[in-house]
Amino acid sequence: MAAVLRNLRPVYVAGIGFHRYQFASATTYVDLGLTAVRAALADAGLAWPAIESAYFAKALLPMAPGRAMLRHLGATGLPIVHVENASASGSAAFRHACMEVAAGLADLSLVVGVDKPMPLAPAERLAGIGGLADDAFAPFTHFALLADAYAARTGASVEDIALVAVKNHRNGARNPFAQHQKERSLEEILGGRKIAGGFTSLQCTPVGEGAAAVIVASEEGLRRQGIDLSRAVRVLSSAGRSQRLYEDATRYDAMLTQETTRIALAEAGVSAADLDVVELHDAFTVEEVEYVEAMGLCPDGQAVPRLKAGEFDIGGRCAVSPSGGLIAMGHPIGPTGVGQIGEITRQLRGEAGDRQQPDARLGLAHMVGIGAVCYVHVLGAV
Amino acid sequence: METPPLLKPGLYRAEGSAARPGQPALLGGVCACGHVFFPLQAYGCERCGGVDLQPRVLSGAGRLLASARVHLHPGKGREAPFTVGSIRLDDGPIVRTLIEGDLGALHPGLAMVTTLVPVADAEGAPRLDLRFAPEGV
Numbered sequence: 001m002a003a004v005l006r007n008l009r010p011v012y013v014a015g016i017g018f019h020r021y022q023f024a025s026a027t028t029y030v031d032l033g034l035t036a037v038r039a040a041l042a043d044a045g046l047a048w049p050a051i052e053s054a055y056f057a058k059a060l061l062p063m064a065p066g067r068a069m070l071r072h073l074g075a076t077g078l079p080i081v082h083v084e085n086a087s088a089s090g091s092a093a094f095r096h097a098c099m100e101v102a103a104g105l106a107d108l109s110l111v112v113g114v115d116k117p118m119p120l121a122p123a124e125r126l127a128g129i130g131g132l133a134d135d136a137f138a139p140f141t142h143f144a145l146l147a148d149a150y151a152a153r154t155g156a157s158v159e160d161i162a163l164v165a166v167k168n169h170r171n172g173a174r175n176p177f178a179q180h181q182k183e184r185s186l187e188e189i190l191g192g193r194k195i196a197g198g199f200t201s202l203q204c205t206p207v208g209e210g211a212a213a214v215i216v217a218s219e220e221g222l223r224r225q226g227i228d229l230s231r232a233v234r235v236l237s238s239a240g241r242s243q244r245l246y247e248d249a250t251r252y253d254a255m256l257t258q259e260t261t262r263i264a265l266a267e268a269g270v271s272a273a274d275l276d277v278v279e280l281h282d283a284f285t286v287e288e289v290e291y292v293e294a295m296g297l298c299p300d301g302q303a304v305p306r307l308k309a310g311e312f313d314i315g316g317r318c319a320v321s322p323s324g325g326l327i328a329m330g331h332p333i334g335p336t337g338v339g340q341i342g343e344i345t346r347q348l349r350g351e352a353g354d355r356q357q358p359d360a361r362l363g364l365a366h367m368v369g370i371g372a373v374c375y376v377h378v379l380g381a382v
Numbered sequence: 383m384e385t386p387p388l389l390k391p392g393l394y395r396a397e398g399s400a401a402r403p404g405q406p407a408l409l410g411g412v413c414a415c416g417h418v419f420f421p422l423q424a425y426g427c428e429r430c431g432g433v434d435l436q437p438r439v440l441s442g443a444g445r446l447l448a449s450a451r452v453h454l455h456p457g458k459g460r461e462a463p464f465t466v467g468s469i470r471l472d473d474g475p476i477v478r479t480l481i482e483g484d485l486g487a488l489h490p491g492l493a494m495v496t497t498l499v500p501v502a503d504a505e506g507a508p509r510l511d512l513r514f515a516p517e518g519v
Contacts, residue, residue, distance in 0.1 A: 129423045132393060132479035132512055135457050136466055144450035145468050145478070152448070152490040197450035245417075245429055249476045250447055250468050 004267045005238045008102035012232035013379065014217040015044025016342035021179040021210035021330030024117045029061055029209075030069045033114035036211035036335070037073065040110070044215045045227050048073040051215070052106040054080045057093035057113035058334035060120065069114070086122075086369030087281065089113065090212065090337030095238045095375060097216040107221025112213040113335035122370055139370075140204050140284060144197030147286035149250060151198075154301040156289070158190070158198030163307055164285040165189045165203045165327055171314060172324025174355040177339075179208050179330030205283040205326040212339035229382050233345045236378040237267035243372040253287065256374045257366065258294040264364070264376035265296075272296035275318050276360040277347045279340035281368045282325040288312075291366065292320060319357035322347060337375065340365040348381040389501060389509035393421050396498060396510070398442065401472070405442030406496045406512060410475060412438040420475040442496030443517070444471040449481055449488045459504070469494050469514050483515030493517040 005011065017039025019032040041048060056066035066080040083093035090113035097109040125134065147161055166186050172178035184202055192200035219229060239260050246255040265271060272295055280295075282288040289303035297318055298306045306312065312320035323329045323343040326336065344363035346352045352360075361381045368374045388396065392409065399407040410420035413427035414434035426433050449467035465481040467488070481488065482499055495517045498510040 127425075129421060129425075130390070130393070131421065132390070132477055133466070135460055136452070136455070136464065136480055137478060138456055141450060141452055141455075141466055142478075144452070145448040145466065148450055149448040149468075149490060194453040196452040196454065 005098060005102050006236060006267055006269070009104055009218055011098045011102045011235040012217050012219065012222070012229065012382070013214050013235065013341060013345045014222055014227065014232050015040040015046060015215035016345050017041070017043055017213045018177040018339060018342060019211040020177045021208050021332050021335070021339070023179065023206070023208050025209065027209070029065060029114050029116050030072065032116070032209060032211040033069045033112055034072055036114070036213040037070070037110065037112050040213035040215050044217070046108065046215060046225055049076050050225055051076070051078060051108050051110045053078055053097070053100060054110045054112065055083055055093035055097045056080060057083045057089040057111065057338060058115050059084050059086055059089045060115045060118040060333055065114070085373055086371055087283070087331065087333060088337055088367040088369030088373050088375050089334045090339065091365065091367040091375035091377070092240065092337070092373075094214065094216070094338060094341055094377065095240055098235050098238050101216050101218050104218075107218045107224070109216045110213060111216060111338055112211065113338035114211040115332045115334035116209040117207050140196050140199055143284035143286055144195070144199055146250065146253070146290065147197050147199065147284070150286055150290060154304065156304045159186065160304040161198060161285050161289060162186060162189050162203055163304070164282065164288040167307065167313060168282060168321050168325040168327040169202065171322050171355055172328025174353070175324050175329055178324040178328050179206050179210070180324065180328040199284060203285040203327065205331040208330045208332050210330060210332040210335050212335040212342050214338055214341050214345065231349055232382050233348045234380050234382055236270070236380045237264045239264035239267065239376045241374050251290070252372055253368050254290045254294040256372055257291050257368060260374040260376045261295045261364070261366065264378050268378035268380070270362060270378065274362050275364050277319045277322060277344060277357045277363040278366070279321055279323060279325065279343050279363070280366040282321055282327050283331055285327065288320060288325070295364070295366070314355055314357050319347070319360070322352065322355050322357055337365070337367045340367065341377065341379070344379050348379060386500065386508040386510050388498075389503060389511040394496070394512045399439045402441040402443045402495070406498055407442050408440040408471070408477070408496070410438045410440040410473070411435050418474045420471070420477055440471055440473040440475065444469040444494055446488060446490055446492040446494050447476065448490055451485070467494070467514060480513050481515065482513040487516055
């Protein structure tokens, strides 16, 4: 049987860094990325030449942006690989860095996600299998249909589902790296520009740019650099899956989330009830209510009452998207999955300031990407 | 007046199926394993990977799973507002498309049928395109 991450050499997150997620600007991707990488190196207490491999996550930037950026840290000759996996690009890059370090092929590896808004053309359209009205479906249209079905299934109202955005904008207001940093009332959110179904603009992730970086390390690699594990966070498991055929084919995001989360929790040897903090793919409000149920953070159909009871607030039973999530922190695509690992690490270190989940010991990061693919990582305080 | 040609003749036909002769049929496929799918493709079966895929005419009838009024649309060539829905066909596959007819009555579980509506192709020539609408409206 194939090994799982936890049975290999322990892997840690040793440094995190960000460039704020923001609306498209004249800032080059090189500037965005270098800011995040230098911050991650400084956070870890490492110099660039110590880094042995680099994983560059991007979904929108053109071919081979990695060396053109990283050379400005000093062209050390390290191997660079680009990872594209739609919204899950950063999560996939992180998984592969963890595998390299766990396998002992490197001790210190960089994961950096950078993107800028660019025209988007999913390759699925090139398969030559067109649907009845593909051009009528944007991502928010897909999720507006899911929201309609969720409401019919559970009795949740448009207002109930929009409460996810109230919470996540409140969290984002406390995150200096978030694209949206403003608390919003339910009235403000519901009164915004109508997008599709019950969605208004503040219930949808903003399109933007930014960067996030993390340093993946072995204990040996850190010690060699004179660094102990006092601020390190252990990567307990890594799971990646892709969509299968499901009985309710419209809910493939939730079904895929359920099976990927189940694998990641089992490999980490923990249960959903043990989680203190979760960062999930809340590009649209309905996703959070679907996924907390799929992950087992609450029973089916109970996400709204639990949300209303404050269970997913910072300070609640399990803080969900304390960074603000994709809705408030933003979703620049390549960086997003890396940024989730950064937020979980910050929380498990107890360094999240006024958005700190008290006594956070165990965290989970979850992304889905068009295709669909799904990644779940479980991290634990050392 | 001459009937305009279909906009996407590879996906549907004006003639109905044996089960639903009154509704334009969809052009799907079936694998030797029994998996029924839409649209027809020859690459391989998503369930079993087999390549013994045959055309299967699918009835233009199903049940609404979900619908949404779209107020903002980023693509060119289609003006919002419009309504989309997902429909589970009586023959199994789920399709997503545009909804016509009495939009106020839409709710999950509603019986839906196909209908052909006049549209223009990219060059402005008249065509007929397939939509779903509540049955009996």
